[in-house]
Amino acid sequence: MTDFLPTLTDNWDLFLDSFWQTILLFVVSGVISLLAGTLLAAFRVSPVPALRAFGTGYVGLLRNTPLTLVFFFVVFGFPYLEINLSFFAFAIVALSSYTAAFVCEAVRSGFNTVPAGQAEAARAIGLTFSQTLNLVILPQAVRAVVPPLSSIMIALAKNTTIAAGFSVAEAASIRANLSELGYPVVSGLIWVVIGFLIIVLPLSWGQRNLERRWKVAR
Amino acid sequence: MEGGAVSANVLFDIPGPRARARNRLLGVAGSLLVAAILGYVIYRFYETGQFDGQKWSILEYKNPQQRLVDGFIATLKAAGVAAVLAVALGALLAAGRLSDHRVFRAPSFVFVELFRAIPLLLLMFAFYYGAPALGFRTTPFMAVVLGLMLYNGAVLAELFRAGVDSVPRGQSEAAYALGMGKTQVMVSVLLPQAIRAMLPAIISQLVVLLKDTALGFLVTYEELLDAVKDLSGAQEFAFPLIPLALVGGGIYVATCMLLSWFANWLEKRLGRTKKTSAPMLHADPGAAMGQGGTV
Numbered sequence: 001m002t003d004f005l006p007t008l009t010d011n012w013d014l015f016l017d018s019f020w021q022t023i024l025l026f027v028v029s030g031v032i033s034l035l036a037g038t039l040l041a042a043f044r045v046s047p048v049p050a051l052r053a054f055g056t057g058y059v060g061l062l063r064n065t066p067l068t069l070v071f072f073f074v075v076f077g078f079p080y081l082e083i084n085l086s087f088f089a090f091a092i093v094a095l096s097s098y099t100a101a102f103v104c105e106a107v108r109s110g111f112n113t114v115p116a117g118q119a120e121a122a123r124a125i126g127l128t129f130s131q132t133l134n135l136v137i138l139p140q141a142v143r144a145v146v147p148p149l150s151s152i153m154i155a156l157a158k159n160t161t162i163a164a165g166f167s168v169a170e171a172a173s174i175r176a177n178l179s180e181l182g183y184p185v186v187s188g189l190i191w192v193v194i195g196f197l198i199i200v201l202p203l204s205w206g207q208r209n210l211e212r213r214w215k216v217a218r
Numbered sequence: 219m220e221g222g223a224v225s226a227n228v229l230f231d232i233p234g235p236r237a238r239a240r241n242r243l244l245g246v247a248g249s250l251l252v253a254a255i256l257g258y259v260i261y262r263f264y265e266t267g268q269f270d271g272q273k274w275s276i277l278e279y280k281n282p283q284q285r286l287v288d289g290f291i292a293t294l295k296a297a298g299v300a301a302v303l304a305v306a307l308g309a310l311l312a313a314g315r316l317s318d319h320r321v322f323r324a325p326s327f328v329f330v331e332l333f334r335a336i337p338l339l340l341l342m343f344a345f346y347y348g349a350p351a352l353g354f355r356t357t358p359f360m361a362v363v364l365g366l367m368l369y370n371g372a373v374l375a376e377l378f379r380a381g382v383d384s385v386p387r388g389q390s391e392a393a394y395a396l397g398m399g400k401t402q403v404m405v406s407v408l409l410p411q412a413i414r415a416m417l418p419a420i421i422s423q424l425v426v427l428l429k430d431t432a433l434g435f436l437v438t439y440e441e442l443l444d445a446v447k448d449l450s451g452a453q454e455f456a457f458p459l460i461p462l463a464l465v466g467g468g469i470y471v472a473t474c475m476l477l478s479w480f481a482n483w484l485e486k487r488l489g490r491t492k493k494t495s496a497p498m499l500h501a502d503p504g505a506a507m508g509q510g511g512t513v
Contacts, residue, residue: 066432
């Protein structure tokens with residue numbers, strides 16, 4: 001294990017570039033999936049049957065398909081449909097379309113935790129629609145929505161590794177690059193794992209802290 | 219849902235003619251948007267000949283069928299073995315985390331935190347690429363199963379712990395007051411109630427485990443997705459990747475939905491009898507368990 005430290009220090013550029021790709025994948029698909037997921041949640045509670053059916057179908061389909069298969073379909077299938085993008089863009093499409101289904105469910109079930117009596121009482125004392133929403137419903141719903149949403153985002157951060165299997169030069173692909181350069185596999189893998197722990201552990205501790213604080217306040 | 223949830227009609231007055239017209243307009247616009255998306259997908263499929271009989275006819279032949287079935291069996295095999303091992307590991311870790319002795323509590327805590335945070339694919343890489351470098355011979359099957367076992371064992375441990383914690387304290391206090399020992403309280407009072415409360419959530423996690431076997435594709439395990447990839451190179455069927463991927467996806471969706479449906483059924487059934495004083499941990503991943511790798 002004498003090569004352990006040099007594996008990192010000789011390849012700073014490789015590690016930094018790859019983890020930068022990981023973070024980019026995480027942030028871009030995180031934002032897209034939050035927006036798309038919220039839109040889908042709106043579809044699922046809308047009074048229009050066609051939109052509801054689309055939302056239900058989308059969520060049922062994507063949530064029960066392995067992410068690897070979604071990647072497979074996007075990366076290998078889209079070229080057959082004559083849709084050609086970069087591998088990075090393909091990865092964004094796969095990650096955000098998959099994650100959006102989970103975001104939709106978290107948002108929807110979070111809103112469902114607010115009892116109907118809250119809205120009825122707000123209406124009864126004469127609050128308007130926007131007052132009811134802003135002062136009564138949303139503050140309570142956010143408490144129920146944010147903890148599961150942050151779990152989903154943490155899972156997304158870990159799921160970015162799958163992109164390495166589909167030609168995106170992100171952190172999980174460091175192993176392959178290093179073994180080409182002749183560095184020991186195990187040291188490389190350990191450094192990549194340490195990198196992910198640095199990203200994921202603070203997120204999950206923050207998430208748990210948030211959950212505990214808000215549970216008491218409810 | 220007890221007491222009913224907020225539904226749209228409590229939030230605002232019954233819409234008048236203008237609001238109705240506006241709602242109808244939004245409805246039409248939304249439906250058109252959905253129709254446009256679906257239409258575009260179908261158009262792309264049609265334009266690139268995905269509906270051609272030649273591409274789909276590969277499914278009529280015996281060898282490709284056999285290859286798909288073999289792949290699916292390999293998927294189920296990995297999922298089954300990993301599920302048993304993960305439940306066992308999870309029970310062990312949960313026992314450690316609930317222990318009164320620090321010697322057991324601390325290492326279990328570190329183990330659970332660590333393996334929940336490491337991406338599953340990297341665990342599989344470690345067993346597939348890393349272990350041979352250290353002198354252990356591993357097959358792709360072993361890499362998939364061991365990776366799934368470590369990750370899901372850690373997730374399940376948290377689930378088990380939450381289940382035991384969710385049994386009201388009065389239950390264990392009453393049992394201690396009767397003179398039961400620690401083990402007896404756990405085995406005959408807490409666990410029977412906790413398991414009822416946890417079961418739907420455990421099954422949900424096993425659905426996730428089943429889905430995650432597809433990661434085996436990236437460490438050359440010959441499962442369903444690998445069969446799809448393999449067959450899709452068939453030139454004589456004009457490279458039927460899209461039809462095969464759709465069929466493969468259909469198999470996954472059907473299997474997972476069956477399991478989820480079972481979890482929901484169980485939740486309803488267990489909720490009916492009042493044999494546990496613990497609140498039910500929902501099968502729905504988004505709803506109850508904030509923690510965990512349900513994605």
